[in-house]
Amino acid sequence: MSAYTIVNNDFIPADKASVLITDLAVQRGYGIFDFFKTINGRPIFLDDHLDRFYHSANQMRLTVKQNREELKTLLFELMNRNKLPDSGVRITLTGGYSPDGYELVSPNMIITQQPLKINTEINRQGIKLITYPHQRQMPQVKTIDYLMAIWLQPLIKERGADDMLYHDTGLLRECPRSNFFLVTHGNEILTSNTQVLPGVIRKKLLSLNGQNFTVQETPITLDDLKNCKEAFITSSTKNILPVTEIDGQVVGDGQAGEITVQLYYMLQELIAADS
């Protein structure tokens, strides 16, 4: 049986869920979203994601009709109907059906759930990044703007890489769908302090600061890449994914670094505690 998608308050078979073409997402690319995982039917870090969802909505002047409890009720009803224990749930809020195609009106909310394979072992081989000069607009909001990310996909393939790392005149930012961290030879774990999405996994890692690790938000640069010992990216889908090559240069010994591996399994414990 096909899964359901929620469009506003209606449960619609996922393959039929639609919006009118007057929606400001279609007309003007205007919308926000958030995304969380479920493991064994339990949402992971749900309150962190809802915090960010309401924050994004507020920043973008979009009104969420449901308060947090009402939204949770909707989410759990969707999960109960869909019976997808391991899944990704996406809540999208668009600019709505604007009569003049420009002014913000009552938003449309869309909630989808899809099966997701949950990783519980680190990918030791890691991935290859290329750097690219780009600063996301409204970086602290999880908007639907992935124009540059999707446009650059052929370049990534052409360069034999897996993803790209944005920088703004040399200051490292983030990947299109994940935050970026590096580990220095002094074993400091660093991530950009500004102009990036406040990722939920990023936040969990920052909360480990002082517990055997130094994890800090600070300006980091393209030059810092040349001297780093380890690197990895974080996201709710990927958890922690080692980066073993950047712009053709091997990071560390070309395998997941020791600290990256430790962090991965510490994060797994945090996830297990929430699931």
Next chain:
Amino acid sequence: MSAYTIVNNDFIPADKASVLITDLAVQRGYGIFDFFKTINGRPIFLDDHLDRFYHSANQMRLTVKQNREELKTLLFELMNRNKLPDSGVRITLTGGYSPDGYELVSPNMIITQQPLKINTEINRQGIKLITYPHQRQMPQVKTIDYLMAIWLQPLIKERGADDMLYHDTGLLRECPRSNFFLVTHGNEILTSNTQVLPGVIRKKLLSLNGQNFTVQETPITLDDLKNCKEAFITSSTKNILPVTEIDGQVVGDGQAGEITVQLYYMLQELIAADS
């Protein structure tokens, strides 16, 4: 009777036209469009708009299924059915229904037509602009990305203005839906030479260079605003619209300038010749 909208090759009553929520416009804000006017049932500068539409599609790696003649046939069939002599026609091309919500697939094309009041007299009172630091991404492509434009609407109202003029570290660019021109005390008509949308009306004005006027693409700055004699914006909807105040400072004598008025009526002649 309600107008029709084309979704791919189907004619749908305009208030029912929809796309599935898996479309990359909804998921990732990925799409392009173009917009032209019809006067007395005749499209204005249609080939210029189709040139730009195909160029935008190509730049964004979106395949238009129809060649130019097939697309024209579709457009004229829509106009014949809708019987809206004075109208605005918008052709939107989205990233399509992407199975993984990220990779570009077969685009969806949406063509809408709406009644439009055609102006044939210049608005002598003009409009007020505020300047704002922002560089549009992919400026030479008519993407659906209006995130910043819509987000800034309340600021415009708060400042008692009508629209905003983007600049990139002092270099003037454009307004969200129009190009910007200024007239110097030496009667030179200038518009930004780079990082702006190649507007069709902008192109028509540039073609007047040498015919009694000097119209040029050149770097122009915030400082140039302080010394300009006249200013105006151009778009297919607005034609030429005088700017009489910028950041609270009156431009010229606070009315449409002499050269702006002359250009307006020269443009009217070009439009009449095409309609």
